Amino acid sequence: MSPAYHSLHEYTQRMNRVLEYIDQHLDQPLELAELAQVAHFSPFHFHRLFTAWVGETLGDYLRRRRLACAAYQLASHPELSILEVALEVGFSSGEAFSRAFKQHFSVTPSTWRSTEPKRWHRRLNDVRERRLRELSNPDQTHIPAFDDPDAFIHLKELTMNVTLKELPPVRVAYLRYIGPYGPGIGTFWRDSVAPWMVENGLLGRARYGIGHDDPYVTPPEKCRYDACVEVPADFKANAPVVVTTLLGGLYAVAHYHGKGPDIADAWTELCRDWLPKSGMQFDSRPAFERYPVDAKYDMKTGELECEICIPVKAL
Structure with missing residues (x-):
């Protein structure tokens, strides 16, 4: 591996670590020096590096992520006041949040809450x-x-059978795809993730797919998807691969069997039909698709099997 190749992938791994850290701390003030430390870069150079890498300034990225999370919270958690949502995503006041929200989405938070469902x-x-x-x-x-x-x-x-399960935490390694959700994700698994799994002896292990963004709120070119593979405790990742833990806890689990593109419909039915009637609600852990070791995939028809897992808690 050439020094240039190693350097590029090291940067990728560090930046992915920062983006993950941001999502986990949106309710807190996030200072440039703190994030530079997470990335192990000099604070003096970090902002320029971040802007060049992500395509947005740090301030613009933080605002967009906070507002995207707020938009989801407003629509899915009617029990929360607008001020509570504002504080959960790091705004200091309801007034500042409402101004920023209307500027970004062209409607007020209350209008969004009433029309989004x-x-x-x-x-x-x-x-x-x-x-x-x-x-x-x-x-x-x-x-x-x-x-x-x-x-x-x-x-x-x-049509899906949904069960509530306590899932254990899982240590995974992931490669990140950034771009529109759709066929590109399948290509990413086939051309990038599968060869990497072969190189690292990870065939025959459960896989997970995590779409972090709502494509109806986030620009398609900025949507993030993590292709994850379960790894042993002693697994060492080389950049750009990142190792993290999928948190355990209570999940609503639905078995899916169908064509890849149709899985979006299954997510829609599960989250917008089953969930409101279940007495449960989303919590803050990421939802994911789990592909067990014996999950079937037909390359000719595009049909696949997986488990759709959404983290839930009681209303």
């Missing part, structure tokens, strides 16, 4: 409409309006 219902409605068309049943062609929640109980029930 309707967008989720529209997406779920679209998913079910497609499925009903696939069934080609003329008696089921009418789809109720998205603003009539009671009408949804008459539609086709959730």
Whole structure:
């Protein structure tokens, strides 16, 4: 391995460590010197390095991540006040948060909170409409309006079996993909992750996929996805690979069997249909797709098996 290659990948690993640290501490003040220390770079040079690497200034990146997390919290946690959401993502006051939110999303936090669930219902409605068309049943062609929640109980029930499980923490190594969610992720697994697994003797281990961003809030070119592989306790990672721990705890687990692109529909049904009726809510741990060792994948049809795991807690 050439010195230049090693240096490039070392930078990648350090920057990924910083981005992970930021997401874990959005509710706290994050100073340049603190983040430079996480990356083991000089504070004098860190801001320029960060901007060149991420494509945004540190301040712009922090603001965007805080607002994206706030947008999700507003829509999914109606029990939280706007001020509580603001404080959870690091704003010092509700007024400052509301100004920043409206500047970024062109609507107030209260408007977002009232309209965003309707967008989720529209997406779920679209998913079910497609499925009903696939069934080609003329008696089921009418789809109720998205603003009539009671009408949804008459539609086709959730096809996935969802169970609540206590999952243990898992030590994983991951490579990060940044870009639009979709076919590029499959290409990333095939062309980058699989060869790396072979080189490091990691075939035959469980794999995990973590999409960190909502593509309806985050620009597609900035969406982050981690392709993870379970590793033993003594595994040593070489840059750009990062080692982390997926936190254990209570998860809603649904088995998925279908084509890769359709998994987005499964996420939609699980998170926007099953979850509101379950008496549970998301907590702050990341959701992920788990691919067990014996999970099937058909290269000809594109069909795959995995477990969709969302971290939950009681309402």
